[in-house]
Amino acid sequence: xxxxxxxxxxAFLALAAICILWGTTYTAIxxxxxxxxxxxxxxxxxxxxxxxxxxxxxxSGKLKVPNRAYVGKMALTGLATITxxxxxxxxxxxxxxxxxxxxxxxxxxxVVVLITLFWQGAEKxxxxxxxxxxxxxxGLGIVFHDGWTxxxxxxxxxxxxxxxxxxxxxxxxxxxxxxxxxxxVSPITNASLQITSGGLGAFVLSLWFDKSHHINHTFEGWxxxxxxxxxxxxxxxxxxxxxxxxxxxxxxxxxTYINPIVAILLGWLLxxxxxxxxxxxxxxxxxxGVYLVNSSHLSRLRARFRKTDQD
Numbered sequence: 137x138x139x140x141x142x143x144x145x146x147a148f149l150a151l152a153a154i155c156i157l158w159g160t161t162y163t164a165i166x167x168x169x170x171x172x173x174x175x176x177x178x179x180x181x182x183x184x185x186x187x188x189x190x191x192x193x194x195x196s197g198k199l200k201v202p203n204r205a206y207v208g209k210m211a212l213t214g215l216a217t218i219t220x221x222x223x224x225x226x227x228x229x230x231x232x233x234x235x236x237x238x239x240x241x242x243x244x245x246x247v248v249v250l251i252t253l254f255w256q257g258a259e260k261x262x263x264x265x266x267x268x269x270x271x272x273x274x275g276l277g278i279v280f281h282d283g284w285t286x287x288x289x290x291x292x293x294x295x296x297x298x299x300x301x302x303x304x305x306x307x308x309x310x311x312x313x314x315x316x317x318x319x320x321v322s323p324i325t326n327a328s329l330q331i332t333s334g335g336l337g338a339f340v341l342s343l344w345f346d347k348s349h350h351i352n353h354t355f356e357g358w359x360x361x362x363x364x365x366x367x368x369x370x371x372x373x374x375x376x377x378x379x380x381x382x383x384x385x386x387x388x389x390x391x392t393y394i395n396p397i398v399a400i401l402l403g404w405l406l407x408x409x410x411x412x413x414x415x416x417x418x419x420x421x422x423x424x425g426v427y428l429v430n431s432s433h434l435s436r437l438r439a440r441f442r443k444t445d446q447d
Contacts, residue, residue, distance in 0.1 A: 143382045144382055144383070146378070146382075147378060147379045147381070147382035147383050148379075148383070150375035150376070150378050150379045151375075151379045151383070151387075151388060151390065151391060153371075153372070153375055154372055154375055154376055154379065154391045155391045155393075155394035155395065155398070156394070156398060157367055157368060157371065157372040157375075158368065158372055158391060158395050159238070159394060159395040159396075159397070159398025159399050159402070160363075160367075160368075160398060160399075160402060161364060161367075161368040161372075162229070162234035162235075162237055162238045162395075162399035162402070162403070163234050163399065163402040163403055163406055163407060164360040164363050164364050164368060165225070165226050165229050165234070165360075165364065166229055166233075166234045166403070166407055167356055167357065167360040167406075167407075168181075168357055168360040168361050168364060169226060169229060169230050170352070170356075170357060171351060171352040171353070171354050171356070171357030171358075172351055172352075172357060172361065173342060173346035173347070173348060173349055173350070173351075174223070174226045174227040174229075174230060174346065175223055175226070175227065175338050175339070175341045175342035175345055175346050176338075176339070176342040176346055176349055176351075177226060177361060178218070178219075178222055178223045178226050178335065178338035178342075179335050179336070179338035179339035179342055180335075180361065180365075181335070181361055181364050181365045181368075181369055182218050182222065182331050182332070182334050182335030182338060182369055183331075183332055183335030183336055183338075183339070184335070184365050185331050185335070185365045185366070185369035185370040185373070186327075186328050186329075186330075186331035186332025186333070186334075186335055186369075187328075187332060188365075188370055189324055189327050189328035189331065189370050189374065190325075190328035190329075190332065192324060192328075193322065193324045193325045193328055196324070198322040198324055198325055199325055199328075200321065200322075200325065201321065201325065201329070202318060202320075202321065206316075206318065206321075207329060209312075209316040210316070210317075210326060210329035210330050210333065211329065211330075211333035212312065212316075212333075213309050213312040213313050213316055213317075213330050213333075214309075214329065214330035214331060214332070214333035214334035214337070215333060215334055215337045216305045216306070216308045216309030216312055217305070217306055217309030217310070217312075217313070217330060217334060218309075218330065218331055218333070218334020218335060218337065218338065219305075219333075219334045219335075219337030219338050219340075219341065220301065220302065220304075220305025220306070220308075220309070221302050221303075221305045221306025221307075221309055222302070222306075222334065222338075223302075223334075223337070223338045223341055224298045224299070224301040224302035224305065225237055225241065225298065225299055225302035225306075227295075227298050227345065228294075228295040228296065228297075228298030228299040228301075228302065229295070229299075230291075230295065231289075231291045231292045231294065231295030232292070232295040232296060232298075232299055233403060233407075233409045234399050234400075234402070234403040234407060234409065235396070235399055235400040235403045235404075235409050235411075235415065236279065236299075237299050237399075238395050238396040238398075238399035238400065239275075239276065239279050239396045239400075239415075239418065239419055239422060240276065240296075240299045240300060240302075240303055241299070241302070241303060241306070241392060241395065241396070242392040242393070242395060242396045242419075242422055242423060242426060243272050243273075243276070243303055243392070243422065243425075243426065244303060244306060244307050244310070244389045244392045245389040245390065245392055245426050245429060245430050246268060246269055246272050246425065246426055246429045247303055247304060247307035248307045248310050248311060248385050248389050249265060249429050249430070249432075250265075250269070251307055251308055251311045252311055252385065253265075255311055255315070262432050264428055264429075264431065264432035265428070265429050265432040267425075267428055268425045268426065268427070268428030268429035268430075268432060269425065269429060270425070271421060271422075271424055271425030271428060272421075272422050272424075272425025272426055272429070273425070274421055274425070275418045275419065275420070275421030275422025275423070275424070275425055276418065276422055277418070278414055278417050278418030278421055279414065279415055279418030279419065279422070280418075281414040281418070307389075310380070310385050310388070310389060311385055313326075313330075313377065313380050313385075314380060314384075314385040317377065317380065317381060319381055323374050323377040323378040323381060324374055326377050327370075327373045327374040327376075327377050330373070330377075331369055331370075331373055376388070387430075390430065392426065393423055393426065396419055396422075396423075397419070400415065400419070
């Protein structure tokens with residue numbers, strides 16, 4: 137499919153919606169895990185959202201899959217983005233604040249670029265990219281400044297590790313989506329296959345890692361789950377794949393500039409999470425690192441395109 141100016145405009149509008157929607161999901165996840173075992177919640181949320189999208193694609197005549205091999209690639213991508221990316225961070229947020237989880241997630245463009253360079257077999261990491269990586273992680277160090285003593289808690293440490301695991305697997309899934317998604321297949325179909333596969337994978341992890349499968353049936357918990365199902369998964373993930381179809385993986389991951397700001401503000405307003413000068417400075421430094429990585433990658437892409445045009 138050729139990306140026209142109209143496609144690109146709609147892709148940027150989809151990206152703008154993702155910036156807000158996925159920023160709110162950190163707060164919703166924090167509310168939901170009070171009442172649901174984390175992986176069980178992810179399984180219910182994502183499988184239901186995937187099947188809902190599949191029904192929509194079928195009803196609209198867009199459920200057309202090229203072959204079984206393609207389904208396999210979509211399943212692998214879903215295991216990375218949903219089972220890993222969404223599952224790990226949901227588990228980690230039992231111990232970690234929604235604001236901190238969102239700041240760790242804001243490094244997605246950094247990891248996407250590094251995985252892309254590795255995937256393409258780049259022999260050298262550009263200096264600006266390396267500087268951005270170091271600056272991004274330095275920003276995280278500043279964010280952690282007021283809470284180093286929290287690392288004495290083993291559960292907190294595991295929560296942080298889970299958030300970083302989510303960062304890597306989600307970034308890997310982003311690159312896989314860009315590599316594997318067939319642009320002739322509708323984003324709704326791709327989203328339904330990936331989300332459903334990821335949700336089923338979360339049910340498997342629930343058997344292994346959830347301490348219990350008891351659900352506290354509260355209005356707040358179910359409202360958070362339904363919001364995550366409809367808006368955080370079904371709608372936002374479809375918009376995400378549409379944006380990814382017409383924009384680069386690096387540009388698409390720019391939503392991470394806005395997500396932590398939305399998440400930190402909502403965490404402060406609704407969850408009573410603190411906002412300190414260290415957190416504010418750390419977020420700015422982290423996003424500065426993300427900007428350096430993105431600008432370096434975009435400069436390399438422009439140089440490659442200019443060389444292609446000259447040839």
